[in-house]
Amino acid sequence: MSSVKIECVASENYKIGESPVWDEKENSLLYVDITGKKVCKWNSLTKQVQAISVDAPVSSVALRKSGDYVITLGTRFAALKWKDQLVTTITHVDKDKPNNRFNDGKVDPAGRYFAGTMAEEIRPAVLERHQGALYTLLADLSVVKHFDQVDISNGLDWSLDHKTFFYIDSLSYSVDAFDYDLHTGKIGNRRSIYKMEKEESIPDGMCIDTEGKLWVACYDGGRVIRLDPETGKRIQTVKLPVDKTTSCCFGGKDYSEMYVTSASEGMDKDWLSRQPQAGGVFKITGLGVKGIPPYPFAG
Numbered sequence: 053m054s055s056v057k058i059e060c061v062a063s064e065n066y067k068i069g070e071s072p073v074w075d076e077k078e079n080s081l082l083y084v085d086i087t088g089k090k091v092c093k094w095n096s097l098t099k100q101v102q103a104i105s106v107d108a109p110v111s112s113v114a115l116r117k118s119g120d121y122v123i124t125l126g127t128r129f130a131a132l133k134w135k136d137q138l139v140t141t142i143t144h145v146d147k148d149k150p151n152n153r154f155n156d157g158k159v160d161p162a163g164r165y166f167a168g169t170m171a172e173e174i175r176p177a178v179l180e181r182h183q184g185a186l187y188t189l190l191a192d193l194s195v196v197k198h199f200d201q202v203d204i205s206n207g208l209d210w211s212l213d214h215k216t217f218f219y220i221d222s223l224s225y226s227v228d229a230f231d232y233d234l235h236t237g238k239i240g241n242r243r244s245i246y247k248m249e250k251e252e253s254i255p256d257g258m259c260i261d262t263e264g265k266l267w268v269a270c271y272d273g274g275r276v277i278r279l280d281p282e283t284g285k286r287i288q289t290v291k292l293p294v295d296k297t298t299s300c301c302f303g304g305k306d307y308s309e310m311y312v313t314s315a316s317e318g319m320d321k322d323w324l325s326r327q328p329q330a331g332g333v334f335k336i337t338g339l340g341v342k343g344i345p346p347y348p349f350a351g
């Protein structure tokens with residue numbers, strides 16, 4: 053049996069750390085601090101963090117085929133040139149909703165960038181309901197809207213055979229599945245595959261492993277849980293030393309390490325003094341399971 057080890061690799065008390073994504077070419081973990089308005093890069097060789105400040109809440113970052121990155125910034129999809137620290141808008145969504153921002157985003161196996169929106173939070177998980185929608189940015193830089201009435205658009209990933217899309221709208225306390233057509237990028241036949249237990253609190257970011265099992269970060273639950281989408285059962289729980297675990301991805305050598313982001317926003321002094329690593333980024337080793345490389349945006 054492997055023994056699970058957890059280490060805090062970046063302890064900067066980010067406000068809302070999110071969207072971890074492994075950049076193999078750079079031996080680095082990319083992630084964002086949403087309300088801290090920063091895109092960060094942690095170099096696994098030097099252990100140093102580089103950060104680029106942006107002018108709006110930045111909720112996700114993805115690799116790009118042509119090099120560099122794409123991000124969701126406010127209600128915009130934007131291109132990020134790391135070396136030049138240059139951000140250029142690609143396109144806007146939710147133009148009629150000035151109080152909205154993007155949240156989690158991820159690229160599908162065909163290179164489409166999926167990302168959803170939500171109303172700005174008054175405090176964690178408290179916001180005007182049903183304001184969000186799920187979008188895709190296509191390689192030709194056009195945008196498709198899949199559905200609206202979303203509360204907090206969150207974790208997303210695809211099954212290993214690319215026939216299922218997994219999705220979390222946090223306030224439904226459910227992990228959902230859709231049939232997925234990789235050829236067209238269309239989704240349908242929504243159903244719930246897992247309902248959160250009370251102590252797991254709010255489902256947030258999510259990723260898949262090489263065995264087709266889902267890992268879900270539990271916001272206010274201080275853990276990541278491993279789910280079998282076939283049986284709808286939880287098969288593992290890994291607790292972290294912070295409550296506000298926001299998202300997870302695999303990275304490192306052969307994608308054998310898991311990286312977990314967390315938040316500190318919304319915690320009072322007392323809570324923060326009990327959890328000094330709140331807002332940190334964690335590396336979990338010894339899980340005995342690997343992940344798959346992130347797909348780059350095709351545009």
Ligand SMILES: O=C(O)[C@H](O)[C@@H](O)[C@H](O)[C@H](O)CO
Nearest residue numbers: 176177204222254256271298
């Ligand atoms: O990390 C995110 O995805 C959101 O932007 C956060 O704000 C939390 O998820 C939310 O507060 C809990 O639902």
Ligand SMILES: [Zn+2]
Nearest residue numbers: 156206256257
């Ligand atoms: Zn999230």
